[in-house]
Amino acid sequence: MVYDYSDILAQAQNWAETALSEGRLSAERARELLAMDLRSPAQLFGGAGHEGVRPLIVAFMGGTGVGKSSLLNRLAGQAIARVGVERPTSREVTLYHYRALSPQQLPAGLPLDSIKINQHDDAGNSNIVWIDMPDFDSVELANKRLVLEWLPHIDVLLYVVSPERYRDNKAWQLLLAEGVKHAWLFVMNQWDRGQSVQFDDFRRQLHKAGFTDPLIFRTSCAEPDGDEFAELLHQLQELSGRHNMAELVLRGGQLRKQQLMQVLGQLLNDFPDQAHAQCQQDLETLWRQAESQLFEGLSWPLQQLSQAWADNLGQKTEIQLWDDWAQNRLNDLLDQLILQAAQSGLPSKPLKTALHGVREHAGENLTARVELAGRQALVKPGNAMQRFLIRFTAVCETLLPLVAMGVVGYQVFNGYYHSAADETAPAYLGANFAIHSVLLIGLSWLIPYFLHQKIQPSLRKAAYKGARKGFRQGLATVLAQIQQALDTERKRNDVLRRQLLAIIEHCSTETPATIDKHGVLGRALLGV
The missing domain is CATH 3.40.50.300 (P-loop containing nucleotide triphosphate hydrolases)
Known part of the structure; x- marks a missing residue:
C-alpha cells in the first residue's frame, strides 16, 4: 500500500509530539522532524493546469x-x-x-x-x-x-x-x-x-x-x-508534458519520504530495544549492594525497636527506623540507576518520574510493613513446637498435681480400709509415706511449671525476628516497585518504537521511480 507523504508526516509529527510531551524525546532531537512541512509545488496550483494536470x-x-x-x-x-x-x-x-x-x-x-x-x-x-x-x-x-x-x-x-x-x-x-x-x-x-x-x-x-x-x-x-x-523553451515544454510531470511528481514524493525516513531512522536510535535488559541487570547489581548496606545500617534501630515493643507490648514508640541515612542510600540507588539507564540510551525524565513514587513512599511503606510483622510476631511468639509445648505444660501444671493427689488419696484410703478390717495392720502409714506424698504432689506441679517457664519465647527475640522478616518483605516490595516501573517504561518505549518502525515502513513501501538518465528529465535531475 502506498501512503501519501502528508499523511505519513502528520503521523510522524504526532508521534514526535507525544514522545516529546512524555519526555522520551528531547526538543533538540525532535526539532528537525517537527520543522518539516508539507510545502510542495502542488500547493501552488494543484491540478489547475491543462486537463487537470498541475503546471x-x-x-x-x-x-x-x-x-x-x-x-x-x-x-x-x-x-x-x-x-x-x-x-x-x-x-x-x-x-x-x-x-x-x-x-x-x-x-x-x-x-x-x-x-x-x-x-x-x-x-x-x-x-x-x-x-x-x-x-x-x-x-x-x-x-x-x-x-x-x-x-x-x-x-x-x-x-x-x-x-x-x-x-x-x-x-x-x-x-x-x-x-x-x-x-x-x-x-x-x-x-x-x-x-x-x-x-x-x-x-x-x-x-x-x-x-x-x-x-x-x-x-x-x-x-x-x-x-x-528557443531550445530552452522547447525543453521546458517537454518537461511540462504529462509523462515527465508524473515522473517528476513521483520522484519528488519519494525524495521527501526518503528524507523523512532518514530523520526517523536517526530518532530510532533514541529507543534501543536491548537497553531495558541491561537496565534490569544494573538494578540487580545495585540492589545487592544497597540491600546489604541497609541491613547492616538498620540492624541497631531494628533491635531497639524490637526491645521497645517487647517492653510495651507492641505499643507505638518514638524510635525512627527509616532515617535520613536510609533514605539517602535509596536515593543514591535510584539516581545511579537513572544515570546508567541514560548511558544505555533510555530517556531519563520519564524513568525519573516513574520512580518518584518509590522514592517518596519507600520509607513509609517499609516502616508499616515492619510494624505489622512485629505485631504479628508478638501475637504468636516462638515457633509451632514451642507453642504446643507451652500449652501442653500449662495443662500438665494442673493435671499432674491432681493425678498425684488422687494417687496419694487412694493410698491413704486403702491403708485405713485395711487397718479397719485387720486389727493387726498398722493404722499409721508412716513419715516416709507423708514425705513421699508431698514430694510427689510438689514435683508433679513444679516440673511442668519449670518447663513452662523455660520454653516461653523471648518477646524481644520474637519482635526482632518479626521486624527483620517485615524489613526483608518491605525491601522486596520496594524492589518489586522499581522493577514494575522499569517494566512499565519498557512497554511504553516498545510501543513508541513499534509505532516509529511502522511509520518508517510506510515511507519505504513505494516502488522507486525509474527515470531515463539520457532523457531531458534525467539530464535535469541530480543523482539519477
Whole structure:
C-alpha cells in the first residue's frame, strides 16, 4: 500500500509530539522532524493546469546582474519583471502564468505582498508557471529569506549565470544544498560577451557538482539572434508534458519520504530495544549492594525497636527506623540507576518520574510493613513446637498435681480400709509415706511449671525476628516497585518504537521511480 507523504508526516509529527510531551524525546532531537512541512509545488496550483494536470513551476535563480528578469521579459514579450537600473537587483517575486490558472490557490503562508502577478494567453505555455526570484546573493537578507521560502514550491530551477559571474559562491552553495530536490536547467546569459573557455569551465563545474550531462543554454537578450533561447523553451515544454510531470511528481514524493525516513531512522536510535535488559541487570547489581548496606545500617534501630515493643507490648514508640541515612542510600540507588539507564540510551525524565513514587513512599511503606510483622510476631511468639509445648505444660501444671493427689488419696484410703478390717495392720502409714506424698504432689506441679517457664519465647527475640522478616518483605516490595516501573517504561518505549518502525515502513513501501538518465528529465535531475 502506498501512503501519501502528508499523511505519513502528520503521523510522524504526532508521534514526535507525544514522545516529546512524555519526555522520551528531547526538543533538540525532535526539532528537525517537527520543522518539516508539507510545502510542495502542488500547493501552488494543484491540478489547475491543462486537463487537470498541475503546471510545471519554473523559477529563474541566479546572482545579481546576470539578467534573470530580462529573460522573463523576453519570454513574455513585454516588461513584466523589474530590471535593476540604479542597482541591478530584484527585490520581489514575479509570477507569470496562463490566465486560466487561479492565483487564489497560492498558500496563505507565502509573503504575498512581495509577489507581482502577470498573466498571459499563450496556450502553448499553459502548463508552465514562470517565477522570477530575488537575487540570492544580495546583501539584503530579506531577499534570501524570500528565495528560501519559495524553494519548496519549485519544480525546475533555471540557474542563470553570466560569463563574468558563473562562479558565484552563494548561489553555488544553494545548488549543492538543494541539488536533488529540483530539476535544473542552466543558462549562461549575456552570451554575446562570453567565450567558449568560460562555457567549458562552467560545464566542468557542473560535472564536479554531480551533473553527468547538464542542460546548458547560451542566451543573449541584447543580441538574441542565433542563441539557444528557443531550445530552452522547447525543453521546458517537454518537461511540462504529462509523462515527465508524473515522473517528476513521483520522484519528488519519494525524495521527501526518503528524507523523512532518514530523520526517523536517526530518532530510532533514541529507543534501543536491548537497553531495558541491561537496565534490569544494573538494578540487580545495585540492589545487592544497597540491600546489604541497609541491613547492616538498620540492624541497631531494628533491635531497639524490637526491645521497645517487647517492653510495651507492641505499643507505638518514638524510635525512627527509616532515617535520613536510609533514605539517602535509596536515593543514591535510584539516581545511579537513572544515570546508567541514560548511558544505555533510555530517556531519563520519564524513568525519573516513574520512580518518584518509590522514592517518596519507600520509607513509609517499609516502616508499616515492619510494624505489622512485629505485631504479628508478638501475637504468636516462638515457633509451632514451642507453642504446643507451652500449652501442653500449662495443662500438665494442673493435671499432674491432681493425678498425684488422687494417687496419694487412694493410698491413704486403702491403708485405713485395711487397718479397719485387720486389727493387726498398722493404722499409721508412716513419715516416709507423708514425705513421699508431698514430694510427689510438689514435683508433679513444679516440673511442668519449670518447663513452662523455660520454653516461653523471648518477646524481644520474637519482635526482632518479626521486624527483620517485615524489613526483608518491605525491601522486596520496594524492589518489586522499581522493577514494575522499569517494566512499565519498557512497554511504553516498545510501543513508541513499534509505532516509529511502522511509520518508517510506510515511507519505504513505494516502488522507486525509474527515470531515463539520457532523457531531458534525467539530464535535469541530480543523482539519477
